[in-house]
Amino acid sequence: MTQPPIDLASLSPELLRGKVAMVTGGGGGIGLATARMLMHAGARVVSVDLAGRSAAEGAESIECxxxxSAQVTRLFAAFDAAHKQLDMLVHAAGTTRDGVSWKMSDEDWRSVLSVNLDSAFFLARQAVPRMRSSGGGAIVLIASINGERGKFGQTNYAASKAGLIGLGRSLARETGKFGIRVNVISPGLIETEMTSGLPEVDRQRAIDETVLGAAGQPEDVAAVAMFLTSPLSRHVTGQVLRVDGGQLIA
Known part of the structure; x- marks a missing residue:
């Protein structure tokens, strides 16, 4: 079973009116859903992704x-040339290269840590001064329940996502005095391109772990990201919010 899509028409276009957001991984999955949802709520969105992936309609697209680190520096230089402020950063870009630890190559280990975790640090290092100068902002990092519980065959991925949780909480402590809120979303099984290659037996096992009996949609994560970047969560920072259908309580 899979949850039905969320009707974006129900969102208020005034919630994020006048705000500017940067969304990574905006060419697909959770990033694309988040970009669309933030735009429906009134925000201007800069979608960041690798070459060849289309951004949400209406979003500005930058390849990076x-x-x-050098490319991220150039990314923000291009952003500054077009925008006077950065209010929100949602980091949804990520990758996997699964394999048991004793057979994992240095490249498979390093590449996943670099794409998933190093990138978040590079982005935050650029975003925080900009948000600080404009009086505050919101950062949301997309982790995974596998970063909380571990996962067979995903030592690299689980380590990178656990790192995002530690990074997010540390950033929240460092930046709260500047009016910057930092939170982490920890999804379970979400129907995306990344999870589409799962063997059916593994997919069904993950669904059976949930108490809702269903896989989530990218919009389920995007809705929480919208909440965490909006004024509705003005007193929420340093938190890890699970969007997993109850996988970790099942």
Whole structure:
């Protein structure tokens, strides 16, 4: 079973009116759903992704390898040329290279840590001064329940997502005095391109772990990201919010 899509027409276009958001991984999955949802709520969105992936209609698109510090620096220079402020950053870009630890290559380990975790640090290092100068902002990092519980065959992925949780909480402590809120979303099984290659037996096992009996949609995560970037969560920071259908309580 899979949850039905969320009707974006029900969102108020005034909630994020006048705000500017940067969304990574905006060419698909959770990033694309988040970009669309933030735009429906009134925000201007800059979608960041690798070459060849289309952004949400109406979003500005910038190509960038987020694992490269120099490219992230150039990304923000391009952003500054077009925008006077950065109010929200949602980091949804990520990758997997699964394999048991004793057979994992250095490249498979390093590439996943670099794309998933190093990128978040590079982005935050650029975003925080900009948000600080404009009086505050909101950062949301997309982790995973596998970063909380571990997962067979995903030592690299689980380590990178656990790192995002520690990074997010540390950033929240560092930046709260500047009016910047930092939170982490920890999804379970979400129907995306990344999870579409799962063997059916593994997919069904993950669904059976939930108490809702269903896989989530990218919009389920995007809705929480919208909440965490909006004034509705003005007193929420340093938190990890699970969007997992109850997988970790089942």
């Amino acid at each position: 390898d987020l694992s490269d």
